[in-house]
Amino acid sequence: MAERKNIINKAYLVFLGICLFSLFVLGKIIMIQFMEGEKWEAKVEKLTTDLREITPVRGNLYTADGNMLATSVPIYEIRMDMKCEGFDEEAFAQEIDSLSYRLSELFENKTAAEYKRDLLAARKDGNRYYRVKGKVEHDQLLEAENFPFFRRGRFKSGVIYEKKTVRKHPFGSLAARTVGYERDGVRPVGLEGAYDVELRGVPGSRYEKRLAGGTWMPIDNTNEVEPQDGYDVYTTIDINIQDVAESALRKQLRKHRARHGCAVLMEVKTGRIKAIANLTLSKDSTYREVYNYAVGEATEPGSTFKLPALMAALEDGLLELTDTVDTKRGKHQFYDRTMKDSNDKGFGKIDVVTAFQKSSNVGISRLIFDRYKDNPREFVDRLYKMGLGRPIGVEITGEGEPKIKDPSDPSWSGTTLPWMSIGYETLMTPLQILTFYNAVANDGKMVKPAFVKELRRNGKVLKTFDPVVINSAIASHETLTEARRMLETVVSAEGTASNLRFGAYSIAGKTGTAQIANAQYGYKYKEAVSYQASFVGYFPADEPEYTCIVVVNGPSNNVYYGNQVAGPVFKEIADKVFAGRLDLHDLDEQEPALTTVKIPVSKSGQKEDLDFIFNEFHVPVNDEANGYAWVTTHTGADTVTVERRTIPEDRVPNVVGMGLRDGLFLLEKAGLDVKVKGKGMISKQSIPPGTNLSRYESIEIELS
Numbered sequence: 001m002a003e004r005k006n007i008i009n010k011a012y013l014v015f016l017g018i019c020l021f022s023l024f025v026l027g028k029i030i031m032i033q034f035m036e037g038e039k040w041e042a043k044v045e046k047l048t049t050d051l052r053e054i055t056p057v058r059g060n061l062y063t064a065d066g067n068m069l070a071t072s073v074p075i076y077e078i079r080m081d082m083k084c085e086g087f088d089e090e091a092f093a094q095e096i097d098s099l100s101y102r103l104s105e106l107f108e109n110k111t112a113a114e115y116k117r118d119l120l121a122a123r124k125d126g127n128r129y130y131r132v133k134g135k136v137e138h139d140q141l142l143e144a145e146n147f148p149f150f151r152r153g154r155f156k157s158g159v160i161y162e163k164k165t166v167r168k169h170p171f172g173s174l175a176a177r178t179v180g181y182e183r184d185g186v187r188p189v190g191l192e193g194a195y196d197v198e199l200r201g202v203p204g205s206r207y208e209k210r211l212a213g214g215t216w217m218p219i220d221n222t223n224e225v226e227p228q229d230g231y232d233v234y235t236t237i238d239i240n241i242q243d244v245a246e247s248a249l250r251k252q253l254r255k256h257r258a259r260h261g262c263a264v265l266m267e268v269k270t271g272r273i274k275a276i277a278n279l280t281l282s283k284d285s286t287y288r289e290v291y292n293y294a295v296g297e298a299t300e301p302g303s304t305f306k307l308p309a310l311m312a313a314l315e316d317g318l319l320e321l322t323d324t325v326d327t328k329r330g331k332h333q334f335y336d337r338t339m340k341d342s343n344d345k346g347f348g349k350i351d352v353v354t355a356f357q358k359s360s361n362v363g364i365s366r367l368i369f370d371r372y373k374d375n376p377r378e379f380v381d382r383l384y385k386m387g388l389g390r391p392i393g394v395e396i397t398g399e400g401e402p403k404i405k406d407p408s409d410p411s412w413s414g415t416t417l418p419w420m421s422i423g424y425e426t427l428m429t430p431l432q433i434l435t436f437y438n439a440v441a442n443d444g445k446m447v448k449p450a451f452v453k454e455l456r457r458n459g460k461v462l463k464t465f466d467p468v469v470i471n472s473a474i475a476s477h478e479t480l481t482e483a484r485r486m487l488e489t490v491v492s493a494e495g496t497a498s499n500l501r502f503g504a505y506s507i508a509g510k511t512g513t514a515q516i517a518n519a520q521y522g523y524k525y526k527e528a529v530s531y532q533a534s535f536v537g538y539f540p541a542d543e544p545e546y547t548c549i550v551v552v553n554g555p556s557n558n559v560y561y562g563n564q565v566a567g568p569v570f571k572e573i574a575d576k577v578f579a580g581r582l583d584l585h586d587l588d589e590q591e592p593a594l595t596t597v598k599i600p601v602s603k604s605g606q607k608e609d610l611d612f613i614f615n616e617f618h619v620p621v622n623d624e625a626n627g628y629a630w631v632t633t634h635t636g637a638d639t640v641t642v643e644r645r646t647i648p649e650d651r652v653p654n655v656v657g658m659g660l661r662d663g664l665f666l667l668e669k670a671g672l673d674v675k676v677k678g679k680g681m682i683s684k685q686s687i688p689p690g691t692n693l694s695r696y697e698s699i700e701i702e703l704s
Contacts, residue, residue: 171239329345435448440480
């Protein structure tokens with residue numbers, strides 16, 4: 001009996017405890033609901049709302065004449081959360097076949113069976129972030145949103161659409177290293193890096209609320225700060241000259257099986273870079289833009305350094321062009337080293353101009369050594385006064401460090417001075433050499449190389465970049481006149497660049513051939529010597545408008561002289577520039593034209609561009625385009641007929657007959673990755689015109 005009573009008492013105690021706990025919980029609920037409600041609501045609000053950043057639109061990069069070099073376009077990824085709370089298992093089982101079929105039909109990267117297999121495996125594994133398809137274009141995304149199962153929405157299907165922004169380059173690899181790139185988590189390079197602050201804009205901000213499923217929704221625009229989109233950067237690049245520079249350089253690199261090379265064209269007065277090509281031999285035996293050699297590779301320049309060496313002596317009053325030097329039989333001993341001329345027999349006794357014209361190593365080195373051997377400091381100081389030995393400060397990061405060896409340097413020896421005079425034991429980048437020669441062409445005024453012309457936003461010019469003068473006078477007028485005279489003799493019948501002298505305009509410049517030093521083995525390893533060939537100069541020689549440098553590293557077909565390897569690239573670039581600058585043509589000296597006029601074959605393309613060309617060259621035109629922006633042309637006996645060419649938005653455009661620039665623009669605008677073969681005018685395209693765009697991601701075009 002006592003035991004039963006004890007059990008009942010314990011039960012009462014437990015019941016009483018439960019009642020008291022329930023009363024406590026009820027009291028807390030009442031307190032929170034009616035007395036502390038606002039406090040806890042504020043805490044919940046704080047946890048589910050946040051001041052979030054609004055990303056601005058990154059600015060575009062353009063050529064000098066407004067062609068787009070780089071732009072940001074949206075791209076999407078389709079992913080699935082296979083374990084989301086509301087995942088409709090029954091609908092998934094019913095609709096997976098039709099979903100797989102539609103995915104296969106749209107993207108054409110897998111069969112329907114492969115899509116079904118992968119989706120089932122992801123569901124079985126409980127993959128919460130399964131990647132269905134990457135690199136999805138906007139129009140493809142709109143179609144995919146209405147696919148079976150996906151159209152049930154985020155909470156029942158687990159589908160996730162992630163938007164990203166990628167940089168597109170309408171002209172492909174043209175000037176790729178100079179334009180540079182911008183990627184998440186990677187420091188931008190090239191102009192993308194140099195002008196990153198201007199391009200990326202200023203982020204905005206707004207309050208957003210987090211919804212179920214992790215999505216965010218704006219809740220109040222009262223305190224919203226609008227983002228400022230990035231500036232559009234207009235470069236100095238001329239895309240047509242750039243195309244020729246890369247094509248000509250690639251042709252010579254292939255011909256001579258060279259390791260890499262670069263070519264740069266600069267305006268004399270402004271320092272604006274109109275073309276800059278950098279190509280290197282890749283593992284698949286093709287030449288690609290991998291490294292900016294023009295800006296970053298400092299090497300021993302070789303014979304192109306003979307100009308500043310002689311100018312130093314002229315400026316110091318230690319040399320006159322009529323002075324003579326004995327080159328003997330092409331060999332001269334400086335202490336324990338022998339200086340040799342390339343022809344192995346020398347030139348006998350010659351004057352300064354001839355020594356430069358023939359690029360005589362013995363002649364130049366003896367002239368400089370005899371005048372500065374007792375005071376090499378004077379020679380080095382003069383080089384510095386002429387603007388050499390210091391970085392030029394280009395905005396693109398990675399400029400190679402120039403080096404003019406100082407007499408106090410522990411490595412200075414008795415042979416340093418003569419070898420420096422012909423471009424060894426000193427380091428310069430191609431762009432630094434070009435800047436010096438440009439100063440000679442520019443009456444002594446050294447201007448900083450410029451890659452950007454102006455900044456714009458919404459088409460309005462907000463900032464213009466004027467030429468920056470590095471050195472107002474690198475030498476006296478007399479020295480500059482004598483320097484230009486020497487440079488002109490190089491491109492003469494007796495000069496080392498005699499092969500470049502033919503044409504409707506004159507060229508002045510200097511060839512360069514240098515042995516390349518290996519950091520481990522010196523200039524020679526297992527009897528193999530590697531060379532660097534170059535040519536730098538300006539044109540027209542009498543009234544310089546442009547300077548250009550071409551450097552080819554490691555030609556391997558037993559041809560390594562600057563006039564043969566680098567010279568043809570210079571000439572092809574100069575010919576292109578001259579052909580496009582009618583104001584440079586001396587019409588009075590040209591032979592009278594024949595009375596019979598042959599109408600030129602014309603490409604198809606943008607009507608505005610073609611109208612300009614036809615008008616400039618006075619070509620008779622029969623215009624049947626009816627206001628269309630894109631046209632097809634037909635050449636007749638005495639006129640060119642222009643007809644409209646329709647470019648449908650959802651179909652593969654017809655680019656056959658167009659130039660590379662227009663064809664690339666249309667195809668990449670349509671969202672296609674373009675592979676290019678050959679050169680000239682587009683003759684074939686791998687996907688027939690009019691094909692539905694949604695079925696393809698890439699296209700190949702052939703030029704001939």
